[in-house]
Amino acid sequence: MNILLTGGLGFIGSHTAVVLSQQGHQVTILDNLCNSQIGVLANLEKITNQKLPFYEADVRDTQMLCKVLSENQIEVVIHFAGLKSVSESAQDPLKYYDNNVGGTIGLIEAMQVQKINKLIFSSSATVYGIPHYLPCDEDHPLAPINTYGKTKLQAEEIMRDLVVSDPAWSIVALRYFNPIGAHESGLLGEVPNGVPNNLMPYVCQVAIGKLPHLNVFGDDYETKDGTGERDYIHVMDLAEGHLAALNYVNHCPGFEVINLGTGIPCSVYEVIAAFEKSARRTIAKKVQPRRSGDLPIYFAKADKAKQLLGWSAKRDLQTMCDSSWKFQENLSK
Numbered sequence: 001m002n003i004l005l006t007g008g009l010g011f012i013g014s015h016t017a018v019v020l021s022q023q024g025h026q027v028t029i030l031d032n033l034c035n036s037q038i039g040v041l042a043n044l045e046k047i048t049n050q051k052l053p054f055y056e057a058d059v060r061d062t063q064m065l066c067k068v069l070s071e072n073q074i075e076v077v078i079h080f081a082g083l084k085s086v087s088e089s090a091q092d093p094l095k096y097y098d099n100n101v102g103g104t105i106g107l108i109e110a111m112q113v114q115k116i117n118k119l120i121f122s123s124s125a126t127v128y129g130i131p132h133y134l135p136c137d138e139d140h141p142l143a144p145i146n147t148y149g150k151t152k153l154q155a156e157e158i159m160r161d162l163v164v165s166d167p168a169w170s171i172v173a174l175r176y177f178n179p180i181g182a183h184e185s186g187l188l189g190e191v192p193n194g195v196p197n198n199l200m201p202y203v204c205q206v207a208i209g210k211l212p213h214l215n216v217f218g219d220d221y222e223t224k225d226g227t228g229e230r231d232y233i234h235v236m237d238l239a240e241g242h243l244a245a246l247n248y249v250n251h252c253p254g255f256e257v258i259n260l261g262t263g264i265p266c267s268v269y270e271v272i273a274a275f276e277k278s279a280r281r282t283i284a285k286k287v288q289p290r291r292s293g294d295l296p297i298y299f300a301k302a303d304k305a306k307q308l309l310g311w312s313a314k315r316d317l318q319t320m321c322d323s324s325w326k327f328q329e330n331l332s333k
């Protein structure tokens with residue numbers, strides 16, 4: 001099929017581009033490079049051994065989108081393009097509503113003009129907010145506690161209304177848990193801007209000596225070892241989840257929300273231990289007070305993805321750490 005990936009040079013989009021291309025799909029990428037590098041395209045082409053059409057453009061540019069959709073005879077769009085920093089979304093909420101909600105509206109308008117009605121959307125487990133129960137299923141109440149999460153929820157709601165207004169649409173919103181890891185080649189991975197906020201990129205930078213130690217945000221939670229527990233999912237499993245969702249949107253009209261997680265929580269100390277094994281070195285760490293806005297533990301109920309998409313995550317924490325380390329080592333060469 002002809003598939004447009006908005007934000008396709010980013011962390012998750014680039015890994016999905018590999019999986020889709022290797023399955024024989026024709027992938028077109030649109031990205032404004034606000035959080036990615038053009039060099040990712042060359043690495044993508046190296047891995048897939050294919051030339052991928054690329055447009056440096058913004059999803060809010062509806063005219064440009066119409067051109068890209070028609071020029072490449074796009075049949076399905078996967079909408080990764082978005083801003084994802086929780087802290088930045090608190091400082092600059094308008095930027096987040098404009099990009100994440102405005103960008104989604106612009107994209108849908110262009111799709112309507114071009115009569116394309118199949119869409120897969122990058123949502124986030126952050127739409128659930130503070131867990132009322134665990135594991136978190138898709139019926140869990142929706143109460144995001146940060147602006148970033150609210151933009152994701154609003155985008156989902158727009159899609160839900162759209163499908164009611166026109167049942168020919170087929171939309172799947174995938175709620176990702178904590179994606180980490182990298183492509184096995186070591187050529188693609190996550191490249192954070194500035195000092196990382198998230199655990200895995202921070203650990204990677206401590207391992208190569210760019211940062212002196214990891215700050216462990218709290219070791220007094222009521223969790224297995226006192227540190228926060230999360231549902232880390234390998235980015236290649238996530239990418240394969242998009243392939244499964246592609247098959248689904250092709251056959252099933254309507255709107256569905258589906259968790260993509262492993263269903264297995266891992267603690268900060270477990271991640272450090274696995275990473276130390278991968279990198280064969282010790283990660284210096286200092287226990288700090290809890291980070292404001294952090295949850296002690298959350299993880300997915302991953303049954304719906306299995307039932308509807310026939311997909312489940314296969315790769316374990318060690319594989320996630322091995323691939324993250326390989327990518328980090330390559331980056332620092």
Ligand code: NAD
Nearest residue numbers: 007010011012032033034035036058059081082084122124
């Ligand atoms: P990323 O920042 O690596 O990739 C997003 C890409 O979109 C970047 O290449 C960026 O340049 C591009 N982009 C942003 N705004 C754009 C715009 N207006 N027009 C065109 N391109 C634009 O992020 P990622 O980790 O790959 O995440 C992809 C999607 O998944 C995002 O929507 C994010 O909110 C969502 N998500 C990510 C996580 C995570 O932990 N990584 C978790 C849940 C959901």
Ligand code: UD1
Nearest residue numbers: 086126178179197198199202215216217228229268293294
């Ligand atoms: C964060 C975002 C969430 C987003 C997710 C993407 C916040 C409040 N939440 O979630 O919206 O969807 O990233 O993956 O920012 N930790 C440390 N030291 C660090 C970094 C993290 O101890 O330097 C701990 C955290 O306290 C947490 C765990 O590691 O227990 C994971 O943190 P992180 O990778 O930031 O992910 P989330 O907190 O789940």
